[in-house]
Amino acid sequence: MSLLDISDLRIALNGNADFQVVKGLDLSIEPGQTMCLVGESGSGKSLTALATMGLLPSVLQPVAGSIRLKGEELLGARPSRLRDLRATSMSMIFQEPMTALNPVARVGQQIEEVLEFHSNMSQSARRARAREMMEAVHLPDVDKMYRSFPHQLSGGQRQRIMIAMALVMRPQLLIADEPTTALDVTTQAQILSLIRELREEQGSAVLFITHDMGVVSEIADEVTVLKLGEVMEAQDLDNLLRHPKTDYTRDLLRSVPSQVPRPERPPTSQDVVLETRGLCKVYGGGGWFARGREVRAADDVGFSLPKGRTLGIVGESGSGKTTVARCIMRLIDPTSGQIMVSDTDIASLSQKDLKPQRKNIQIVFQDPMRSLNPRIEIGQSIIEGPLNFGTPKSEAMARARELLELVGLPASAVDRFPHQFSGGQRQRIAIARALAMDPDVLVADEAVSALDVSVQAQVLKLLDELQDRLGLGILFITHDLGVAAQICDDVLVMQNGRVVEYGPAGQVLGSPREDYTKALITAAPGRHWDFANFRPFTEAAE
Template identity: 45%
Template sequence: MSSSPLLRIEDLDIAFRQAGRVTPVVQDLSLSIEPGETLALVGESGSGKSVTALSILRLIRAQTVVYPRGDILFAGQSLLHASEAQLRNIRGNQIAMIFQEPMVSLNPLHNIEKQLAEVLALHRGMGRQAARAEIIQCLDRVGIVHPAARLADFPHQLSGGERQRVMIAMAILTQPQLLIADEPTTALDVSVQAQILSLLQELKQELGMAMLFITHNLRIVRSIADRVAVMHQGRCVESNTRAALFASPQHAYTRKLLQSEPTGSPNPVDPASPVLLRVVDLSVAFPVRRGLLRRTVSNKQVVQQLSFTLRRGESIGLVGESGSGKSTTGLALLRLLNAGGSIEFDGQPLQTFNRKQMLPFRRRIQVVFQDPYSALNPRLSVMQIIAEGLQVHQRLTAEQREQRVIAAMQEVGLDPQSRHRYPTEFSGGQRQRIAIARALILQPELLILDEPTSSLDKSVQAQILDLLRNLQQRHGLSYLFISHDLQVVRSLCHQVIVLQHGKVVEQGECEKLFTQPQHAYTRQLLAFSQSAESEQDSVG
């Protein structure tokens, strides 16, 4: 390795200005990354990981951030004191970043080809035809199936995992010296995670690229990092080589992270419990539009003939790789997408209801979306976001609403004192907890959870799962739990449905499916998951 680090963070303090106050968020941080090295930055949500990454590229609004002390040096050049012209030359060209929330980072008005071609034109001066060939090759490398056919797709036509893969492609197109990856595999199932990590390792070798890899997934850290830095409450509490840190963690917080895994089992369900939701032959197709007039040329079948029943107090896990139709199923059950088949909730045929008839059921069926930043209005405070449903569905005084918000925030592990802050002032994991609080405050009967723990670190993930189990036991809640994390599904769900390319390949009781899988695809998913668990066990 070079004697001179590619990136050096020296005694850095980061603080935010708010209402005349300056609040410290990162203190006395010192890190370095050598050329070709991967440094993993780990810690729970809100520990300062993403703020540190954004500060490297100076992507936080200058009006809101303060750097009271320290410096960030890239190839010997100060980034904190660089001009905008100097930063523009570094951003994208020399340092690229994969952001945590791909739906926010991709432009919803432009198709995938245009967004990726813009990167190549701006940073490598590449023409349209040459760019197209490079884009197709890169999309294929990050696991987009039939990439040439997906170039005209817009971000909303991609699954969460597919959007994340496009973001990875966008970052590596410029062949940067340093890649900052902020939770790049959060939205991906275990099989695609393995592909992406392998790809990043290959690129690192090919390009001599260094990486700052931000994650809460310690299995990934073990497979990709050279060194690890652990952050807790804005400070680096431990830094060491990967082998030394996993073999002999020195700090109590590091030991807690290494020991945190989803545990527990689903609450027992009364066999006499009535059916709350009955779904028969649910099918969803999206029109494929082409040309200047956006004419429909065909239909893409996304979900095909899905049937199941969900009883009161029961949880069903919906699993499968990114793009298999899991999130689409959730949206169809909420009547946010047109779908064929029958959806019967508490004996009522929801598929026949108009918007007005559906309104009373909106309180009884709530959802936690996969991408918390897109789902939260950035112009509203957390208090307003969580209380919004109460204003629509219940007649309460302002004081009563505030007390309900405080109680909901406490239930999901958020400090009620932060209720007057805005979504941008929270970490990704904290934003997900805000979304959960907003759903729970209306005391629904059915909760559709679309990857609700994917952006949470392991310790908080365990807390949220315990919370969901307790709420289910207390209120008889039913859950449709959409996830690619099979450990999480096993700890919460009674039944499992496995989707592949929109079709049900296997469904049944959770324990039976995990111990006696019948379909080859189910066995493949379990093999990846068990491989991850055995790796984690070897460190604990």
């Protein structure tokens, strides 16, 4: 008998069957099996998981169908029964652990709380079990980790705490909702390996929700593809990757960024729009931090970015990528070194002297919803910078309409609010806002990492087209080597604040010299598959 059986599941807005967001989903998972539920944002993946856990928001209600766990019907079950089943029989890992963990409680205590609620174990037994689980998810220095608060841990460590909490009661069903989306490739590989390992040890079934077909190729036994609440197809992994049945699945596969670097482009200009020399950022070592150790977040970083070229900075979390970007933007002050923007060293300029230079270098952040003001129309967001530099409002708004059309949105969108757009559209708005200043340099800090693969491909294509049209120099910060391979002319690899390898993308990603770069490439999910041609690379070589 299947561990989880979902039959003809239909979820509707306010219980109105005319507004269904999940439309007749069928799904079955055997013990010890991993089922990947794949689709873009809005496809109903997470709603299916929340319905299974009994955590749907009140505005969304199941109007038909069945969800059975070990033969027990979950739809319509009493809240008290669902609470009993959570953690003991089924458990869930959420996408963003920082929003799921209590920020004012130590993580060891949070794992213990699960045991306190669902078992009769003594306090000493709970602590021992929590420590055992932390060791099982390969957390270093368990004593220190146990006493730490969530903000003191890295993203990968927080996700491991979430996994420990989810598995501490040894549930038969583990639901993982995009657990690796924002993680760097090595941490992502470790988390996928950990889930496989724990599944084999505990015999759990896994419902793995993702939009990343590279991750699917690493972990799935069976795959169900959703689009706008409907099942497009369901196949075992090998058949889905080799013989996708629908155009939608084929498009998803073709959108996966290839690890093969794009053909080298000839230089279009010798003009250098951004250059760093000996850039350093040091934390600690004095003042309030005198007792702490010195941390060199960026150490002697040097590179140059010609006009019309894209330089990618890649590395794991904590490698110093974002520190370098923030120093270049002067969002933080560098400790030493030079930052040359259009022949001006901005590294030590005062804020007053820096203001005229800011228009030359603009940034697009990872999460546009957090960088756009939710209370003002997007037209007002786009013209804010030009207005600060003296552009008349009518002229700035006319330019905003032009820029929206340039990034593929209607000019009429100036009067709408950020929440009225999809994630990909909001990122296009953020790009339009950056371009409103007519910069020489565009810094993209993980600008596509949270987007669906198809939307990601569209934004990458847009950046490419804008660069060709406007001659922008783009500094592209990413942990995704596939994305770097598709858009970057040159790649700089960082580890622990230092430059490990730097050169043309074809050389660094195609024939890396350093062991660290090789390790990053080896850890990238989906590296064995030629998704665009529906075959492994080994067969392509033959």
